[in-house]
Amino acid sequence: MMAWGASVRGGYTTTKDEAIAEMLKKEEQEAAREREKEKKWAEILNPSDGNSYVIEIIRDRCSAASFILARAVADYSLDTRQIKPVTFSDVAGGKFTCDAEAEVHWKGKDGMMRVEVFYVLPDGSPIEHALAGKDFDDAFGHFLLDSQPQNLIAYTVRKPKTVSEK
Numbered sequence: 001m002m003a004w005g006a007s008v009r010g011g012y013t014t015t016k017d018e019a020i021a022e023m024l025k026k027e028e029q030e031a032a033r034e035r036e037k038e039k040k041w042a043e044i045l046n047p048s049d050g051n052s053y054v055i056e057i058i059r060d061r062c063s064a065a066s067f068i069l070a071r072a073v074a075d076y077s078l079d080t081r082q083i084k085p086v087t088f089s090d091v092a093g094g095k096f097t098c099d100a101e102a103e104v105h106w107k108g109k110d111g112m113m114r115v116e117v118f119y120v121l122p123d124g125s126p127i128e129h130a131l132a133g134k135d136f137d138d139a140f141g142h143f144l145l146d147s148q149p150q151n152l153i154a155y156t157v158r159k160p161k162t163v164s165e166k
Contacts, residue, residue, distance in 0.1 A: 040132070040144035045105040045113070048077035052107070054149055055129040059141060063133035064088075068102050068118040072129045078102040080120060088119075096122060104130075108143030116140070 038059050043052045053076055065088065073080055085099045098119040107113050118130060132141065 040141075040146065041148045042130075042144055043107045043149075044076060044078075045107070046076045047079060047105060054145075056148070057130045057132050057144060058127055059132050059137050059144070061134045061137055062091075063131060064135075066116065066118045066131060066133045066136045067098070067121045067125075067127070068104060068130040069121050069125055069127065070100075070123050073100075073102045073120055078104060086119065096125075098122075108140065109145060110143055112143075114140065114143075 040057050040059055041054050042057050043054050045052050055072065055076075068078070072078075080100045080102045082099060083101050085097045087095055087097050089095050098121065100120040101117050102120050103115060104118050105113060105115050116136060121127070121131075132144070
């Protein structure tokens with residue numbers, strides 16, 4: 001107890017105080033990492049039919065590049081081009097190769113349409129649709145949607161008149 005009081009007043013600290021401070025620091029770092037890897041949404045345009053679809057995008061500021069799944073590329077008929085194979089490593093140390101890029105027409109909070117190039121991930125990846133890397137997040141992260149839009153319908157309801165109002 002005296003050690004705690006001394007540390008609060010700027011005095012000496014004990015190894016127990018240092019261990020607690022280290023544990024709190026690790027918890028803060030883990031929470032910051034979770035905030036950096038959060039789910040966002042964007043509306044993407046299918047260039048073949050003009051329809052738009054809302055997809056989930058995982059923001060990962062530790063990723064050097066942005067990726068989209070091959071399944072999503074096929075589902076939304078995105079334009080692709082073959083590239084020289086590029087090998088990437090995931091967090092677990094596994095390696096994967098991308099040999100195509102997809103042109104993604106997307107719209108975010110501000111309603112502006114943008115075009116970005118994403119590497120096409122092979123199917124079987126743990127992400128569902130897309131992953132936005134650090135460069136994309138720095139440039140456009142604040143435009144991504146914070147929640148998945150709902151298909152809302154706005155309509156006007158007329159209040160029936162009563163006998164006294166007629």
